Amino acid sequence: MIRQAVYRLSQQRHLRNFATHNGRARTMALRFVAGETLDEAIAAVRNLNRQGMTATLDHLGENVSSRKEASEATQVGCEIMDTVAATDVQCNASFKLTQLGLDINQELAADNLRQIVEAGSRHDNFVRIDMESSEYVDRTLDVFFKLFVEQTNVGVVLQSMLYRSGSDLERLLEIKARVRIVKGAYLEPPSAAFQRKADVDAAFVRLMRMMLSRGEYPAIATHDESIIGETKRYAAQQGIGPERFEFQMLYGVRRDLQTRLVAEGYRVRTYVPFGNHWYPYLMRRMAERPANVMFVLGSVAREARGRGE
Numbered sequence: 001m002i003r004q005a006v007y008r009l010s011q012q013r014h015l016r017n018f019a020t021h022n023g024r025a026r027t028m029a030l031r032f033v034a035g036e037t038l039d040e041a042i043a044a045v046r047n048l049n050r051q052g053m054t055a056t057l058d059h060l061g062e063n064v065s066s067r068k069e070a071s072e073a074t075q076v077g078c079e080i081m082d083t084v085a086a087t088d089v090q091c092n093a094s095f096k097l098t099q100l101g102l103d104i105n106q107e108l109a110a111d112n113l114r115q116i117v118e119a120g121s122r123h124d125n126f127v128r129i130d131m132e133s134s135e136y137v138d139r140t141l142d143v144f145f146k147l148f149v150e151q152t153n154v155g156v157v158l159q160s161m162l163y164r165s166g167s168d169l170e171r172l173l174e175i176k177a178r179v180r181i182v183k184g185a186y187l188e189p190p191s192a193a194f195q196r197k198a199d200v201d202a203a204f205v206r207l208m209r210m211m212l213s214r215g216e217y218p219a220i221a222t223h224d225e226s227i228i229g230e231t232k233r234y235a236a237q238q239g240i241g242p243e244r245f246e247f248q249m250l251y252g253v254r255r256d257l258q259t260r261l262v263a264e265g266y267r268v269r270t271y272v273p274f275g276n277h278w279y280p281y282l283m284r285r286m287a288e289r290p291a292n293v294m295f296v297l298g299s300v301a302r303e304a305r306g307r308g309e
């Protein structure tokens with residue numbers, strides 16, 4: 001219930017405008033977001049690299065409604081790929097197709113993504129297409145399959161909550177595409193997705209096994225310790241070394257677990273979001289863990305008391 005309520009708040013435009021201009025909300029966002037500028041994000045990546053982790057940069061933004069915004073996001077995407085190369089950090093980047101214009105026109109988003117992937121290719125770097133809500137899955141995979149014929153330094157994401165992901169994974173394994181598996185951060189109807197956490201988790205484990213056995217450098221993206229344990233067990237059982245896959249986690253979430261996995265010899269990549277458009281991203285993180293809402297409300301209350309409000 002709380003999850004649904006918080007998720008719905010993430011889609012309220014007036015709340016987004018309020019939160020984005022509110023100092024306290026911005027402070028809260030900094031728990032999950034590395035900063036507003038690319039320089040700040042690169043500094044965060046450097047810090048992660050020092051701790052033995054790689055990263056993927058995410059310039060926050062989604063659902064743009066004008067070609068101008070889509071083109072600006074594309075330019076930032078190319079700048080990210082150039083800056084990563086120039087600063088020599090261990091890092092790739094992730095993009096949402098609705099940030100590159102998918103709501104306007106699929107061809108536009110595909111052309112914009114192609115420019116970023118080509119910039120990545122010039123620097124021998126990799127680009128991941130994030131997966132958005134179920135209404136975008138067909139179009140996202142369509143763009144991915146077409147681009148993958150031209151450039152192989154691009155990968156995609158599947159969500160274990162969606163019933164369709166098993167058959168999507170089969171198609172992706174066939175062409176040796178690089179896949180990140182996640183549980184799924186969007187509110188989905190029973191017609192498209194498992195509603196019970198136990199079913200989402202069981203599907204994740206099934207897909208993870210398929211990816212480890214047959215996939216191309218799979219990315220297991222979760223903070224769920226029991227699934228991480230299952231991944232380690234399965235890999236060891238099948239003789240799959242830790243250099244053949246990576247765990248991925250979000251910036252600011254379970255840092256203890258990230259460090260522990262590195263110490264155990266596993267590869268860990270941290271997803272590092274930056275930029276001004278952090279409101280929907282922050283609200284999805286709240287929806288995933290209601291305790292975060294209490295954490296945030298608590299810090300707002302403490303701050304207010306401190307100011308005598």
Ligand code: FDA
Nearest residue numbers: 130131182183184185221222223224248249250271285288
């Ligand atoms: P679950 O939600 O069951 O959490 C397991 C445990 O992790 C919790 O008990 C808690 O300890 C910790 N935890 C999880 N979320 C937390 C939070 N917000 N704050 C504090 N602790 C938290 N989704 C999507 O739809 N499309 C995408 O492209 C991506 N991309 C992506 C990249 C990477 C690198 C990650 C890690 C995740 C995504 N996601 C995503 C988000 C994903 O779908 C999912 O919503 C979150 O990862 C939370 O699910 P968990 O697998 O961690 O499990």
